[in-house]
Amino acid sequence: MRRLFLIAATALLVASAGCGGSSSSNGVVNVTVWHGYEDIEGKAMTSAAARFNATHPKIHVTVTNYGNADYALQKVLTAIRGGAYPDIAYLYGSWAANIARSPTAVDLSSRIKEPGVNWNDFWPAERQAVQVGGKVIGMPALVDNLALVYNKKLFDQAGIPYPTANWTWDDFRAAAQKLTDPSAKQFGWAYVADGSEDTVWRFDALLWQAGGDILNSDNTKAEFNSPAGVQAATLLQQMATVDHSVYLDNGNDNYANLFNSGKIGMLFTGPWDLSSFPDVDYGVQVLPGLTNHQTISGPDQWVLFNNGSQRTQAAWTFLKWFTSPQQALIWSTQTGDLPIRASETQLPGYDAYVKKYPGVSVFVQNEANALKARPVIANYNEVSQAMGQAIEAVLLGKGQPQQELDQAADQADQTLATGQ
Amino acid sequence: MISRAARSEHVSGWLFVAPAALLIGIFGILPIGWAALLSFQNNDLLTTPTWVGTQNYHTLVNDPVFRQSVNHTIVYTLLFVPLSVGGSLALAMLLNARIRFSRFYRTAVFIPVATSTVATGLIFNWLLEPTYGVANYMLGKVHLGPYGFFQDPDQALYSIVAMTVWGWLGFDVIVYLAALQGVPESLVEAARLDGAGRWATFRHVVFPLVSPATLFLIVWSTINALQVFDEIYVTTRGGPLHATTVMVYYLYSQAFEFFHAGYAAAIAEVLFAITLVFSLLQLWLGNRRVHYGS
Incomplete structure (x- = not known):
């Protein structure tokens, strides 16, 4: 679960900008990411995409703000109905069961076994939140607790x-x-x-x-x-x-x-x-x-939507990169969000992160008090x-x-x- | 058989309206038909829909929140329409007088209409905030309140009425101003010479002459009021405790929060029927009461 990013207002103001984006003639695959991040987090998102684009010449990631994340599911569903939807969208954990019913959402259960993903490095609450039946419907985007x-x-x-x-x-x-x-x-x-x-x-x-x-x-x-x-x-x-x-x-x-x-x-x-x-x-x-x-604990996820195998592969490449320990720690340091992976706490930059955000270490320890999850039902x-x-x-x-x-x-x- | 001349006129007539008819067909008639179809389905917009006949309508009848939403919609409409139409006529009469800065006042009255609903909603959220808002602060100065406004289930709907009347008054005023400009000065003067006072002149000369504008505004405001949504979406979101859940808001939450698109379509059909009845009633009354000039 994520707070109201902006007051209900933006939900109306920010019309879901058409996502477009297909593979262009020069062999670059375009990937569109929808998110609801504002201010500091919004800038961190843009800079992450820029870092990725600079190091991956064959893929171009565009990030688009869809407004208030509280109403993202309906926007994404409307986009899917309309046939022009993003490759990746930030969606709340409580929607997992709804997303799992959509044939457009890509099941990541085989991809998370790929080398370099290190699935068990994510917190248990995050892993539970994206598993619906036999499917894995997303990659952990954020973990919170009260x-x-x-x-x-x-x-x-x-x-x-x-x-x-x-x-x-x-x-x-x-x-x-x-x-x-x-x-x-x-x-x-x-x-x-x-x-x-x-x-x-x-x-x-x-x-x-x-x-x-x-x-x-x-x-x-x-x-x-x-x-x-x-x-x-x-x-x-x-x-x-x-x-x-x-x-x-x-x-x-x-x-x-x-x-x-x-x-x-x-x-x-x-x-x-x-x-x-x-x-x-x-x-x-x-x-x-x-x-x-x-x-x-309210884990949220990045959900991958199928826009053809080429774009799906490119979008997966981005997600894998974005949720890697190094990138996740950069994200946490820029935004103050909790580490999404346990191994982040072992990285050299972790101390700087804890120093920058007073109180954040209590939240990291508090993750151990998150014993139960809300029911994952449609x-x-x-x-x-x-x-x-x-x-x-x-x-x-x-x-x-x-x-x-x-x-x-x-x-x-x-x-x-x-x-x- | 129609004559050749008449037929060619027929054809060219249809050709002229074809572009408009096509657009209305695609964006008006087709969705109406599709929504009607949807209302007989169990459809979550994700998986394959199933046909459920009239089940959605049966559920509606026994849905307490739906009944509340109908009540709220009707109460809202019955308050909004007379207040905005009546208020705007009074304001237009004032603004039609030859006073200094009348252009400025006219612009000022229209500004809320041109302001985005979202901005209006945000401002009212803070103005009407029970603890820290300006409204309660000012009322406190004259020993009134504090009121809960949007946060009190007994006051929220009336707060929405106040906010939307304020927001839409300017539009009605402009329509009335135009109508008032069309009232011949000679008739008003003749009435005065015959000894009619200000009220009698208004009641028997001005009011009948602007009645086409009144009919238009009543029909238009009613249709708008029955479909009120934006203002509620940006302020109370149907709450507290469903106190401002009107039909369109309920429809929205069923379709896009709970993914019961079929059920939402059934609500839309009921709203359509209510709107139709209201409009026909008004037009029928209007035909008997409205003065369209000679």
Whole structure:
């Protein structure tokens, strides 16, 4: 899962620029890559393509920004329908099952065995995320997890010690309350309360910590309305509607600006947000826990689409190069993203990367707390929406945890029963 | 049998409209037909579609979110159309008076129409932000609020109405201004000489004379309002808790978030039927009430 790269706006502004690109007469194969990277990451993407083009005279890679990555799947699907689609696209991990159904997506299961790929060097969560049935539908593009990011100055002002690795939900709730100051419009915590996957995946971490799960083991029935789910939703309810210590973000990513302005004490967020906080002296700690300190990891992938064998081969050459340890470390150093391969941590440049991004080492270690993954099923979006509505209702004080989660579970069960 | 002359006229007539007819056929009629077909399918836009008969329509009837979306669409339309058409007539009357800087005011009124919906949406998102937004700050100064606006399920739809009326008012004003320029000065003067006051002049002379513009605006605004989407997409995205899920937004999320293209097409067909009924009703009423001049 990836944050909203830009506010919903760009989704409309950036019309999917026609990809075109076929092999030209001089034997150079054109490859088109669609991505949603902005700013620093956007520049890093462009420079990666330039480095590749300079060293691979027979291939020319063009990178195109498709706007907000939250809506990328529909754009790519529309492009496939239209017959002019990219060779490679950045797509969220939660879409893996949808992508696997498209005959246009290239199955990489034999290619990942090629020498030089070193498949097992990728983190387990990444490898799981791209495997659907017997297929491998993409190469790992990014791995994230949620940790607790906090504003040190606000903690000092409130006279409370910084979060520790042993923090409990109670410690967390109490601190959030102390960090809240209505007169200064200052909140202890922020939660994205738009009912989207942003709302859901933060809840997932709490659900898992309480010992619950989203669905049963064979993905046929909802289980998020278990006592564990209710416990997690109740924490949100108490903090949002009783303590009023939570800033409810309506999905426009205001929380990042507000954290950077010193209006919010703590966030559950990932490494992608760190570059948005230049004005804050922040610390990073693993999530507060209940029975354990589980987090959720959201791997995303580069999916390869079949535009004929020549272009597919060229696109694969690029992907293999781009996800190699050396290139991945350059990427991480430029952007602050976590290493996608374990071996990156052994490379000489790794120390410089850790120094450049304070707190990032906590995220790297936190990858070990990512024990579970969201279900890889084609109708995950509908299950997620049902959960999102329930959590949103609880946060807004419009419903009770048990009742809302039960209702959402019914809806999810219906969706799962249709098996679409 | 038609005569040879008439037939050649027939042929050349068709030749003249052929380019337009072809374009409308390809981009209008054909997609309408295809969407109708789609509504009887189970189609995820990825795999081979299957024929399911009227199942999508049966599901629609029992879908609570769909019912909500119909309600929201109708409530929105019933608010948006009178407010924007009525408001614009009042504004146009003011702007039609000979006042200083009237050209400037006319331009100012039209600016929101020319501004991109995305920009408008972003600005309103911040203006109406409950904790830090300017709207609540100003209202607080006069001891009102704070309001949740887009974040309160009970206020979100009305906030969308306010934003879109503001955004579209300028267009209606321009149409009314043109119509008002066409009202003969002599008629207004005659009414005055007969002792009609300002209201009576407006009610019995001006209003009937601009009625063709009113009919056009009502039909046009209604069709637009029934299909409202952009403004919602860039602000509330159908939320909170489906409070601003209108038919087109629901259609969009079914087709492009959940990949139920067939189901989405069925929603589109229902919307088409509703639009048709509204438009026919308005045109029928219009034929009885609208004054098209001599």
